[in-house]
């Protein structure tokens with residue numbers, strides 16, 4: 001090899017830990033923590049916006065919490081709202097009526113304190129904004145909005161109204177990720193060299209499905225990339241620079257992209273997000289003294305494989321609690337009970353950094369949404 005400027009070593013000090021804890025351990029994922037369904041304070045009164053697939057899963061887990069009460073559900077359609085409310089024992093349901101959207105009626109309900117928003121991401125901004133303006137605390141699905149400007153507006157609104165706001169990146173609250181980060185930080189595997197994380201599945205080609213609908217914020221980036229990115233951020237933090245390679249389909253939606261993140265000291269992360277191909281959905285952390293791999297899926301890993309060089313391999317397993325959304329619901333509950341406006345585990349500046357990163361990747365891909373008004 002030639003060249004006058006040799007690459008710097010992976011890090012200056014071979015024995016140092018990889019860096020600060022980039023994702024803080026929430027109390028519910030601390031070692032020895034009680035089950036996340038256990039009450040930690042007064043009961044909160046919840047509303048759920050929309051009746052789609054993730055709303056069903058989260059509603060199931062919400063009912064497990066000892067200090068949660070599901071008060072109402074909204075939908076664009078009154079019958080769907082009533083059906084969902086019936087399935088989960090909510091006394092009230094609201095559909096669009098009188099020129100007011102179903103969620104508008106839900107937000108006018110004085111008994112509702114906190115709302116969980118599970119519409120497509122193209123609609124998160126308007127719905128979350130309406131919730132905050134009505135004085136409700138908000139837990140909103142990922143991606144928080146379709147661009148950073150919209151997220152910044154929501155953060156500012158929550159800040160000035162004294163309300164809790166959090167992007168529901170549930171992986172950040174799971175014991176498995178914090179165990180993985182602790183193993184890496186312990187130095188057992190040496191220093192981190194690079195990380196690889198893939199999330200993909202062949203999504204049925206239905207242009208009406210939100211995943212293929214530009215107005216819903218469809219595409220692989222906003223739907224999938226947040227999970228591989230969560231592992232990159234947890235292990236290495238936010239990157240120095242980011243490059244995306246991918247393509248857009250005839251509707252302008254991104255079916256797939258490869259994202260390369262670069263970090264100081266020569267560290268790298270390679271992320272793959274695909275709505276086209278099936279793959280093992282793992283994150284692998286390569287270190288100077290071994291490697292660690294999550295079980296599949298990386299957003300809710302059932303296990304960790306730990307492979308130290310020169311020592312025995314081991315597997316650590318994790319029992320889910322319900323569908324495992326109870327952890328983010330516990331943290332939301334704790335924060336509101338304690339008067340926190342943001343969770344230290346999913347702080348506003350991480351959501352904003354993520355959305356800015358995505359804005360930059362979108363510019364590289366030429367990816368635009370029709371409702372990108374606040375871009």
Ligand SMILES: NC(=O)c1ccc[n+]([C@@H]2O[C@H](COP(=O)([O-])OP(=O)(O)OC[C@H]3O[C@@H](n4cnc5c(N)ncnc54)[C@H](OP(=O)(O)O)[C@@H]3O)[C@@H](O)[C@H]2O)c1
Nearest residue numbers: 050051052053054055075076118119120121123141142143
């Ligand atoms: N955390 C997770 O594990 C996870 C998993 C999947 C998805 N997600 C996120 O959750 C959100 C929803 O995903 P999903 O898979 O549940 O989608 P989905 O099954 O399509 O459900 C979305 C629901 O939103 C409502 N909706 C649809 N289009 C709308 C529009 N134009 N305006 C307002 N409401 C609309 C519909 O409910 P009504 O007909 O009742 O109004 C629909 O059922 C997305 O942001 C996604 O990224 C998270």
